[in-house]
Amino acid sequence: MINYIIRRVLWAIPVLLIISLVTFSLAHVIPGGPFDREKPLPKEIIANLEAYYGLDDPLWKQYTDYLWNALHGDFGPSYSSRSRTVNDIINAHFPVSAQLGVLALIVAMVVGIPLGMVSALKQNSFIDYFCMFFALLGVSVPAMTLGPLLIWFFALTLHILPVARWGTWQQAIMPAFTLGIGGAALLARLTRASMLQVIREDYIRTARSKGVSEKNVTVHHALKNALIPVVTVIGPMFAALVTGSLIVEQIFAIPGCGKYFITSITNRDYPVVLGIMLLYAFIIIIANLFVDITYSWIDPRIRYT
Amino acid sequence: MEVKIKEKEKFENETAIPERPEVNLWKDAFRRLLKNKMAVLGGIIVIVLLILAIFAPYIAPYHFTKGNLVDNYAKPGQKYLLGADFMGRDLLSRIIYGTRISLSVGIVGAVTAFIIGVLYGVVSGYYGGKIDNVMMRFVDIMYGFPTLLLIILMMVLFKSTFAVTTPGTFAATLSAIDRAFGGLFFIFIGIGVTAWLGMARIARGMALSLREKEFVEAARATGNSNLQIMLKHILPNLIGPCIVGVTLAIPGYITFEAFLSFIGLGVNPPTPSWGMLISEGYQAMRSYPHLAIYPGLALAITMMAFNFLGDGLRDALDPRMK
Numbered sequence: 001m002i003n004y005i006i007r008r009v010l011w012a013i014p015v016l017l018i019i020s021l022v023t024f025s026l027a028h029v030i031p032g033g034p035f036d037r038e039k040p041l042p043k044e045i046i047a048n049l050e051a052y053y054g055l056d057d058p059l060w061k062q063y064t065d066y067l068w069n070a071l072h073g074d075f076g077p078s079y080s081s082r083s084r085t086v087n088d089i090i091n092a093h094f095p096v097s098a099q100l101g102v103l104a105l106i107v108a109m110v111v112g113i114p115l116g117m118v119s120a121l122k123q124n125s126f127i128d129y130f131c132m133f134f135a136l137l138g139v140s141v142p143a144m145t146l147g148p149l150l151i152w153f154f155a156l157t158l159h160i161l162p163v164a165r166w167g168t169w170q171q172a173i174m175p176a177f178t179l180g181i182g183g184a185a186l187l188a189r190l191t192r193a194s195m196l197q198v199i200r201e202d203y204i205r206t207a208r209s210k211g212v213s214e215k216n217v218t219v220h221h222a223l224k225n226a227l228i229p230v231v232t233v234i235g236p237m238f239a240a241l242v243t244g245s246l247i248v249e250q251i252f253a254i255p256g257c258g259k260y261f262i263t264s265i266t267n268r269d270y271p272v273v274l275g276i277m278l279l280y281a282f283i284i285i286i287a288n289l290f291v292d293i294t295y296s297w298i299d300p301r302i303r304y305t
Numbered sequence: 306m307e308v309k310i311k312e313k314e315k316f317e318n319e320t321a322i323p324e325r326p327e328v329n330l331w332k333d334a335f336r337r338l339l340k341n342k343m344a345v346l347g348g349i350i351v352i353v354l355l356i357l358a359i360f361a362p363y364i365a366p367y368h369f370t371k372g373n374l375v376d377n378y379a380k381p382g383q384k385y386l387l388g389a390d391f392m393g394r395d396l397l398s399r400i401i402y403g404t405r406i407s408l409s410v411g412i413v414g415a416v417t418a419f420i421i422g423v424l425y426g427v428v429s430g431y432y433g434g435k436i437d438n439v440m441m442r443f444v445d446i447m448y449g450f451p452t453l454l455l456i457i458l459m460m461v462l463f464k465s466t467f468a469v470t471t472p473g474t475f476a477a478t479l480s481a482i483d484r485a486f487g488g489l490f491f492i493f494i495g496i497g498v499t500a501w502l503g504m505a506r507i508a509r510g511m512a513l514s515l516r517e518k519e520f521v522e523a524a525r526a527t528g529n530s531n532l533q534i535m536l537k538h539i540l541p542n543l544i545g546p547c548i549v550g551v552t553l554a555i556p557g558y559i560t561f562e563a564f565l566s567f568i569g570l571g572v573n574p575p576t577p578s579w580g581m582l583i584s585e586g587y588q589a590m591r592s593y594p595h596l597a598i599y600p601g602l603a604l605a606i607t608m609m610a611f612n613f614l615g616d617g618l619r620d621a622l623d624p625r626m627k
Binding site: 011012014015016018019022023026027029030031032136137139140141142144145146148149151152156243244246247250251261262265266273276277280281284285 | 449450454457587594598604608609612613
């Protein structure tokens, strides 16, 4: 199994390299440079700036310099905020996105998994149909509909929650809920399907015939096994939530990485664009890797050759 | 002589095999689909949306550019059924025209995913070995991309590079095509680039399991070439789950396009897209919330319809639930 882990980790490197190459090329193909202003700067100043930032080197040299620096943890300066480096910007904005992602994940797990369990235990009852309908709604209603709807209802009509921005815990409720409800719906359906399968297993019947209380059967025997496919989904879901928080950040004006990504593309701020892209790709790869590794640890029946 | 003939007829009538209803995967699935009320509802909504999109000029009360500045932000009422936006354009008409954008994005995404993805997956899964390895490595690498970010990057690229109008260059022809489509062409390319990945994985997994089956071996023994086996045996068995996968992926494409329009990287104004309507209405939300909520509801209903339909298709095509 160690071989498998090493192989997967080694695969992450070429993937990141290719992503950086593609992003670098795309970013540099876009016309316009970072020093274009409404009123054009004198040519000598632009030449000086480009020499300072190394933008007059041939493209392949810029790319290899960038990679070399990136390997040492330095992602370069930012062209639009001149006092900050990309590291500073990411350090300032990424925690916000990460917090939003984690909160959304918590919402998804806290809402989705119990709903799925209850639906499975009382299959075909009213609760089952209600929860599954709710789950279908949660998967279908996109963040762009739910966000303004929640803002209108809770902030503008009832005045119990602030409209937007980030900082206090009240401001975090609506964005986390908007982002997390899709994940909650997915987890509810998955938990229900998995629980339905586990309940019919022989060892559950054995436990019941041994006289174990129904509560213990559910919690100690069924739930742990039912959660295995759920755990494998949570890794990629976390990656999707963090990288997909773009939409929610735009709606609720949250100063996270996604919103900054869009502004920096418009400003042709290449290092920031590359840095955020690589960061998000890294998160996706790590999340998938983590799931692959822990899956074989959780379920001893799986062994990767 | 007549007795023998009569006995023969009686014998034939009594031992005749009774007529059985024809059993066919698609007829079966269709029958089961019709029993599923939610799926039928989803299907009806999709058909209504298609009609709205195709016959928009005849159904919508006003053209989507017809704005009367005097009726700025009119309330929903007699003249403007759902109200008017900041330029006095009727919201209902704009939502109906917006159906065109969303549905065309969904359909093009689905067709691209189906054609490119399924073919790629079938070839990769059927041949297996090294070819499969290489092809799947490519898919894995593309999977590692944050798709939303990639699409945004590509849209900025397209919108700035191809905004040139000097005739004769490649860029100019592409931008002319784009304008003919109302700004959709580049969105199609952007979504098509990432849409086929999911289909490819599904198709490849199924092709891998299907090629071990006996009928493939039999087909090979009777002299069918690889291409014939892929087309006649593997592909028809794949189509069911692939249709389900594609129907369930359409809401994703619609959301992508809506978000691109929301941040301004989608269709060019004044072509209405639901995302753009939401972003315009969002700015006036404090006083006129209906401008943001109605397009949002249209978006949600469309996505719900496709999800219901996809779920129903999946249950209907599931051979285990017979």
